[in-house]
Ligand SMILES: Cc1ncc(C[n+]2csc(CCOP(=O)(O)OP(=O)(O)O)c2C)c(N)n1
Ligand SMILES: CC(=O)[C@@H](O)[C@H](O)COP(=O)(O)O
């Protein structure tokens with residue numbers, strides 16, 4: 001049997017013409033390619049190893065891009081990219097200017113949805129199918145590929161409700177590997193488990209919701225999967241094709257990874273499946289240690305995760321307090337409002353999410369937690385620029401969003417000592433609080449010169465009068481202090497202060513502003529509506545005329561890249577902060593490029 005080289009498959013048409021008996025060899029080549037490229041770059045290895053045969057079948061049955069194939073969350077779209085002409089670009093996977101780790105329309109006509117937030121694919125499919133119907137495009141199909149984890153998200157159920165019985169020809173391919181990171185939880189997971197095992201024959205949940213149902217299909221058997229997909233295509237009705245797959249399939253180190261089947265990996269040695277160990281502890285691991293220690297003497301503390309127990313650092317807490325940890329599935333809205341219930345019931349819940357995923361639950365924060373003034377603490381990991389996961393993963397909106405929530409207090413620790421202190425203060429607060437920290441290793445302790453009404457003065461220059469007050473949020477204390485040193489060399493009198501609790505604005509900060517010629521605020525979040533905006537408003541309201549230049553992330557969708565490079569491009573490195581101060585004080589006329597519209601592509 002000849003083996004067509006993977007490099008020959010430059011588009012789905014070549015794939016369609018491949019003899020069926022060559023598919024297994026092709027799948028093997030794709031697996032080898034995935035392991036080699038993803039171990040070298042980092043990325044989502046397990047999810048993509050699990051959809052090799054499924055994606056081959058999808059592109060042999062459907063006619064992409066005329067038929068639209070929508071990948072939910074998009075982290076499992078590497079095989080799709082390999083089969084749609086982008087093999088050569090995998091050496092630049094998740095590198096600035098290189099191949100994105102999620103679908104991206106600028107890369108290919110075969111890519112449609114770029115949002116990496118889970119559970120949206122069925123809504124996209126419903127909308128596209130309605131558009132096709134209204135435009136008379138009856139020969140086109142919309143295929144939504146959704147994981148069992150993403151199916152636990154509320155938006156997915158809103159969409160099932162709209163699609164069921166609608167007559168719209170949407171093919172829902174349920175990629176059921178039984179896991180998000182951990183095994184998927186809840187009643188749906190139980191039902192899918194019963195369907196997979198054949199213990200729930202006859203009418204099932206999907207039938208009841210108004211779908212035709214094909215399955216369970218072995219999602220690693222291309223022939224069986226193709227047959228089911230061809231049948232689904234011809235049904236011309238909303239249909240669920242239940243494909244059973246295995247996350248990490250075909251790579252022993254992923255198959256044996258009990259934690260999450262190598263869901264997302266860093267750079268690894270493919271032979272051993274291991275990467276560089278050691279280095280400074282992450283913010284995540286430090287948080288996990290502190291919350292577990294606090295809970296020893298606070299029986300009212302409970303923790304919630306939205307299917308990301310280990311990624312948010314709660315696995316240690318879960319082992320120690322198995323009755324006080326709640327994994328709600330990929331269901332951030334449920335996490336927040338059920339936390340409101342836990343708080344109303346007399347406990348102090350700690351809701352642990354990635355900052356970007358809080359976006360999805362802002363109404364619940366506002367109208368369930370804050371309206372009822374409940375003691376809920378939000379711990380927002382991956383806050384600020386995250387880097388390789390691209391625009392829908394940068395956690396840059398939480399500060400601006402939470403700043404609008406009455407009664408909400410928001411803190412951002414600058415170092416591990418402050419993390420412990422601020423977390424303790426947060427869980428002691430009788431109202432809603434939030435703590436945010438980045439996707440990074442935690443730096444060394446940054447000692448305060450003195451504390452002033454709850455804020456830390458980190459630096460007071462030798463020169464007088466006082467020229468520049470730099471207000472730094474969280475870890476940006478480090479570049480702020482470096483910028484102060486540069487400005488001192490210019491002979492300017494500089495003060496650096498870390499408010500610790502960023503929002504609402506500490507009135508003493510306004511008084512400090514009044515004593516300087518310029519305030520520069522520095523935050524790892526959108527500069528419109530965050531710390532800087534709030535301080536400028538507070539100064540205005542108090543009649544303090546000191547100009548406030550707020551440095552932050554522009555209100556734009558920033559592509560993937562290295563966190564440090566993106567921060568610098570946003571003007572959040574020491575040189576740029578110093579340059580902003582000089583420009584505002586009139587010593588150098590040219591603003592930092594990031595301040596110009598549209599500079600960040
Ligand atoms: C709203 C939201 N919350 C959390 C995440 C983080 N996340 C990325 S993939 C994933 C698990 C997805 O599981 P599943 O849908 O079953 O896909 P699989 O990885 O198993 O293929 C999670 C929780 C996300 N992308 N979006
Ligand atoms: C796809 C998704 O949302 C997660 O897998 C995310 O990529 C994890 O990001 P970290 O790698 O920062 O944990």
Ligand SMILES: [Mg+2]
Pocket residue numbers: 147148149150175176177178179180
């Ligand atoms: Mg899954």
